[in-house]
Amino acid sequence: MKTSVYKHRFIVPASAIDELNHVNNVTYLQWCLDTAEEHWISKTTEEQRKENVWVVLNHFISYRNPSFLGEELETQTWIDSYEGVKSERHYKIIRPADGKIIVEAKTLWCFLDGKTFRPTKIPREIGELFN
Numbered sequence: 627m628k629t630s631v632y633k634h635r636f637i638v639p640a641s642a643i644d645e646l647n648h649v650n651n652v653t654y655l656q657w658c659l660d661t662a663e664e665h666w667i668s669k670t671t672e673e674q675r676k677e678n679v680w681v682v683l684n685h686f687i688s689y690r691n692p693s694f695l696g697e698e699l700e701t702q703t704w705i706d707s708y709e710g711v712k713s714e715r716h717y718k719i720i721r722p723a724d725g726k727i728i729v730e731a732k733t734l735w736c737f738l739d740g741k742t743f744r745p746t747k748i749p750r751e752i753g754e755l756f757n
Contacts, residue, residue: 631702631703632661633702636699638694648694651689655731657701658729662703662717665756678740679743680736683712685731686733690727691727698721698723700719701717702720703715711737713734714734
C-alpha cells in the first residue's frame with residue numbers, strides 16, 4: 627500500500643552546509659522529519675493532532691548524491707504501510723534540475739494516545755486520510 631506522495635520544494639540554505647561544503651548528513655534526516663510533520667499537519671485537524679502523536683522507532687537512510695548551497699531540492703514522503711500501532715513512512719530527496727536522488731530513507735513510527743503517550747492502534751479513519 628503506497629499512499630499519495632506529499633512534496634515540498636526549497637532552496638538549500640547556508641545553515642545546512644558543513645565543512646565539506648555540501649549538505650550535512652544529519653540535515654537530510656531533519657528535512658525528512660520536517661516533511662513528515664508537514665504531511666501529517668496537512669491531512670489532520672488540530673483536534674486529531676491533540677488526540678494522537680507519533681514517535682520514531684527507527685530510521686534507515688541512504689545517501690546517494692551530495693547537494694550544495696543554493697540548489698533547489700524536493701522532499702517527497704508517503705506512507706508505505708500501517709498496521710496495529712506502527713506505520714512505515716518513506717522519503718526521497720531529489721534535485722529537480724537533474725532528477726538525481728540525493729537521499730532515500732524510511733522511518734518506522736509508533737502511534738500514541740496524546741494524553742497517556744501509550745501506543746494505540748491506528749484507526750482506519752487516520753490511515754485513510756493519507757490515501
